[in-house]
Amino acid sequence: MAKHHISTTINGEPVEFLCNTEQTMLDVLRDELHLTGTKEGCATGDCGACSITVDGRLVCSCLMLGVEAEGHAIQTIEGMADGDQLHPLQQKFLEYAALQCGICTPGFLVASRALLERNPNPTEEEARYWLAGNLCRCTGYDKIIRAVLDTAADMRGAS
Amino acid sequence: MAPDGTPDLKVVGTRPIRPDGVDKVTGRAQFGADFQLPGQLVGKVLRSPHAHARIRSIDTSKAEAIPGVKAVMTAADMPEITSEEAFVGEGPADFKDMSGNTMARDKALYDGHAVAAVAATSAAAADAALAAIEVDYEVLPHVIDVEDAMVEGAPVLHDDMFTSGVDPKPATPSNVAKRMVFELGDVDAAFEKADIVIERKYKTAPVHQGYIEPHACVAQYAADGQVQIYCSSQGQFMVRAYVAKLLGIDISEIRVTPLEIGGGFGGKTLVYLEPLAVVLSRKSGRPVKMAMTREEVFRGSGPTSGGTVWVKIGAKRDGTIVAGDAVLKFQAGAYAGSPVGPGCMTAFAVYDLQDVRITGYDVVTNRPKVAAYRAPGAPISNFGVESAVDELARELDMDPVELRLKNAAKKGTKAAYGPTFGDIGCVETLEAVKNHPNYNVPLGPNQGRGVAAGFWFNIGGESSATVNINEDGTAVVATGNPDIGGSRASMAMMAAEVLGIDVERVRPIVADTSSVGYCFLTGGSRVTFATGMAVVEASKSAVNELKARAAKTWDIPVDAVEWEDGRAVPAGSNAGDFEPLSLEDLAAKSGRTGGPIAATSSLNAQGAGPGFGTHLVDVEVDRETGHVKVLRYLATQDAGRAIHPSYVEGQIQGGAVQGIGWALNEEYIYDDKGRLENPGFLDYRIPVASDLPMIDTVVVEVPNPRHPYGARGVGEVPIVPPMAAMANAIQDAIGIRMTELPMSPPKVRKAVDEQAAAEE
Amino acid sequence: MARIVLTHSACRQYTGGTAELESDATSIRGLVRDLEARFPGLGRQVEESMAVAIDGVMHQDDLTAPIPEGAEVYLLPRIGGG
Missing domain, CATH: 3.10.20.30 (Beta-grasp domain)
Structure with a gap:
């Protein structure tokens, strides 16, 4: 065909x-x-x-x-990055050590950006439920959630 | 030097951004399935639909006739291997078994066991070829449960398996590969002295490591016999060694290039696809790429054992534990080699206990052969022992942390597996729990608090590192261990610490098998310890060479030169009055002072520091649904010295959450034909973000004297305590002792109903 | 003279159940030789699959490690890991 x-x-x-x-x-x-x-x-x-x-x-x-x-x-x-300028989420994932093996990281970043575009001020619970469709087996999610919430705070401050 | 005598460190203990980080947040990093070679074929595996079946014949002629199909293989295309032991992730394994697990020869021993493989120009042609292969199976009775497999009359998997470790040697084959006994002191006499004895049986389910990246590789067999393999694994040297052995190829003919690894946790310490891809490439003359589907990962790659744990502990009225006895029965999957040995040795290791006996059984069943999983074996026996210790605390009406502190192993304690402990941090992790705010948060109705402590040996082993000083004063550090959780960062940091330069000026790489000296695989929490030692040694050699170059430049003896903050300086005023020479200065002139500056170190690190951790969890149980919600979680651990504290915390958090999954949800569900019913992430449910709170960590540091910076392995300990901690919290919440994992909603709900019925 | 402790049945099967021995060996290599001479099979067992803890420090597979006078030596199964 x-x-x-x-x-x-x-x-x-x-x-x-x-x-x-x-x-x-x-x-x-x-x-x-x-x-x-x-x-x-x-x-x-x-x-x-x-x-x-x-x-x-x-x-x-x-x-x-x-x-x-x-x-x-x-x-x-x-x-996601603008040339060599990382998106704030990418930068924050690095600073928070929010990745270990890194295989799930692209998916988490794309999903997190979609979250912040809809909801610039998510609660921890909202972030956890939005990202519940992304599996990470390395980190236990702690540092990922912190990175997302802190990025949201920074981006709110910047806008 | 700091006032307490510890070296004044500039890089170790800080939190720089990992050197491979940008590649991983931008999608540039190449994992197993991301690599390709021109002209590559698609390789796929045909797997047994039966739990136990004799393979009468395999007819591949129709598959071979399909357009686009370039090669079809079965076990007949691999050398038949005789028994020979090798040391793999979990412990000793047998190459004959490894070959059989890679591709079934006479019998398929589990649902998902590979029986044939194909390579074709498209995935569609490969799928058509798999469908056209005709396997004539004689379906045999099967056995899934470990205790069912031990019963006389159970279907026997291997008719040449006679239980070792029993006297006299059995005359009939069975599924019990091995019986082992560890014994210290006089257990029976010690129980006589006990005022209280707790005795109970526990059971755990086999669980999968659940790495998000399925196994994948590309292999190319050239006409001159040279083999190139590109794959994600926990050890490129491991892949090289096993492929060489399984296919009868000289090691020097094989070059394995490591790709980024998307999680392993022990599950990528052996080979599945690589030997098949090499054979298919040899037969087709083309490169072959193979990648498992998620279903294949669950059906065909190793989980860890499930098992039963019978525990008996005896204590004095004052809380002194005086005796421990345990019987462990671990299923190994289709071939011998469960982690029951380490399960035995770690069982009581948290405690100062002189009279101990542990009996272990290694049992085969019609399930995938187990692979290593974080602290192999320890979580299973720990679930039993730490549940029993909690019951003891309740019986004694003692605080569970105080009871553990009273009995905790410390420096000078004879370990419950024998040797005397040196510097360890067991007590420190218990005290960290006691001093944490979580310990005193008030609890509401149906809420409970549980504690458990755990142990893992950690290992060292063979490692190599090369340090190249570049002409601009930067450095490249090459090691041979796949970076599974940020180890490149710690390698760069240790090199930067010794060289006295910024960590950003050190580029760490994971080199292929032809470009760096041998390294044992990434596992056993050994990389930061052992490969870190090789990096430190190589960096020290580089510094010695740099000092020698400065000495030549100044025309003074080399022992009159010191290395300070990345510069050569004269050692005191007697040495002469010279301007310091920086690493950059020396590197720029290296060609004219003797040539390039490079150093290597290859060593076999011994004396890995044992690791301890204590976890404290608060849960709330929904009596209506049986759902257990984790409210708070605290994990404390002795890391010896945290080289990069963020990644130490990350190991602890990740291990704890894998343990929470093990405790609450994860299990293999088989139908009555022995077929796996839940080979996917929808039904094999690993924890997701909304299941969890933040995972609080406290890293205590009792330095390991055998490592230059005091590091001990950290990756494995954190998966040991969670299951018992969760069970103990559930008991505290609803007064029910859950003895079987997973403590999933249906099981908790059933237990609540039984409790209600008993009270009526 | 070092005190050698066998906690595991895989070793005790060669000694007729004896759990403690003495040895004049001054290295793990020497210990392997000594055990093999006294209990045929035990030396090989130690060399191939046991770890040797000398005064509490684990040696997984190093034949060269010295055994000091008066040391306490435990023979344990070798450890892998995830």
Whole structure:
């Protein structure tokens, strides 16, 4: 069967790709576009390592088909920093040692940014429930939650 | 020097940003599945759908005929290996078994056991090939539970397994691979002296390490026999050694390049895919990439044992514990080699106890072969012993921390596994709990507080490091241990401390097997200790060379040169009056004073400092649903010396939370055919952010005299105490002693109902 | 002379159950040789799979470690880890 030709926007740039009907967005990002910052931990929507945003909405890219990207704006971890200027969440994750192995980190950062875009002043409980779809096996979440809450405070102060 | 005599440290103990951090927050870091080679094929594994089955035949001809399929392999493509022991993560294992676990030869021994593999030009072709392989199975009776497997008449997995350690040697095969006994003093006489005896049996469920990154590798077998492997593992040298052994290839022909590792916790201390990818590459002439799905990780890679723990402890009325006896039965999965040995030795190690006996059984069942998991074996026996000690405290009406303080091991105590302890911090961690505000927070209805203490040996072992001084005065530190939780940061910090330069000027790398000396794997909490020692030694050699260059420059003897704050200075006024030479000055001129400055160190570190930790948890139990909510959690631990305190705290927090999952939710659920029913993160539920409070930590520092900065391993101790601490808190909350893990809502609810029925 | 303590059945099976011995060995290598000579199989067992704690300090696999006069030596199974 012929592949589909898809036109989309990824991290602000127009992108075209070919994909099979059954290919997930995660597979397209990793295998076709070589954007391997988006990780596969389960491919069943349970771990959040493949988190991206589609028109600002947080989704697991393993639960989305590549063809569904047509005409939408995708953001991945590769688009989070502005050149060599890290996003405040990225900087704060480093300062708080909020990562150990780092495999879940892109997903957490994408999900955390989506949280702060909706809710610039989350409580600890709100942050914990928003990030409950992202699994981390190394940190016990403590330093991740602290980094997110402190970033939110900084960004509120800066705006 | 500080007034107390400890060296005045500038870098060790600070919290710099980790050197690999930016790559990991921007998505640039390359993990196992992120790497690719041009022309690579997709490799996939066919796994047994049966818990126990004889493989009568495998017909791969239809699979081979599918367009795009370039290679199909079975165990027949691997050398048949005779028994030979190797020391892997959990302890000794057998290469014959390791080969059999990599790919089943005559029998499939668990649901998920690899039986064949394919390599094809696309995932779709590979899937079609797997579906076209015809395996003729003779399904055999199976056994999942450890005690069922020990019963006479149980289905026997290996007809050449005769229990070792029993006299006389059994005449019939069984599933009990080994029986072992540890004994100190006279246990039976000691129980005679006890006023109170607590005796109970506990049970734990097998749990998976649950690393978020599935196993993945790329292998290339070249026409001249050279093998390149790119993979994420807990040891590139481990991968090299095992692939060499399993496939009969010379070590010098294999080069393993480590990729970033997305969690391991012991589960990546052995090989699954790598030998298969090498064989498929050899057969196809193309590079082969293989990655497990999450389902394959659960069905085909090692969890740790589940087991039963029978405990008997005796104490005097004043709280002095006088005797301990335990029987541990651990399931090893399909091949012998559970961590029951360390389970035995750690069981009573928190206590000053002279009369101890522990009997252990290593038992095979139709489950995946266990792999190491953080402090292998210790959490299981600790759950039993620390639950029993809590029951003792209740019986004595003594505060559980005071009871532990009264009996705690300290310097000079004979460990309950034999040797006399040197400098240890068991008492300090108990006192840190007592002095923490969490200890006195008032509790509400259905809320309870639990405490437990734990121990792990920590290990040292073989490590190498190379320090290269660059011509601009920066340095590269190469070691051979995958960085699983921030170890590159601590390597750079220790090198910077010795060299006397900013840590930002040291670039630490994890080198491939052909570029640095041998390092034993990342495990046993050994890297900061042992590989750290190699880094310190290599850095000291580099400093000696730098001093020699300064001596040459000044024309004075080398012993008249001292190294201070990254500069060579004359040792006192007699040495002469020279302007200091910085590392930068010396590096810039190194070519003209004798050549490049580089130093290596290879050593076998002994004397790892034992680790202790005490955890305190508050829970609230919902009697309606059986749900246990963690309200507060405190983990205290002796780190010897925290090189990078943030990553020490991170190890403690992460280990504690894995323990909370072990305590409350995690288990393997099998159907009556022995098939795993919950091979995914939806149904095998590891803790998520909303399940937890902040994890408070107190790091106490009782320096390990065998390490240049006093470091001891920290990664494993924190998973030891949580299960008992949680059970003790649940008992405190609702007056029910939970003896079986996980203490999941259905089990707690059932226990509450039984309690209510008993009271009526 | 050092006091050698065998806590584990894997060692005691070679000594007929004896849990304590004395040895003149001055290194782990020497101890392995001495034990093998006196209890055939025990030296090999120690070399291949036991750790040796000398006055409380664990030596997992180092044959060169010295055994001081009067030392207390425990033979324990070798430890791995996660």
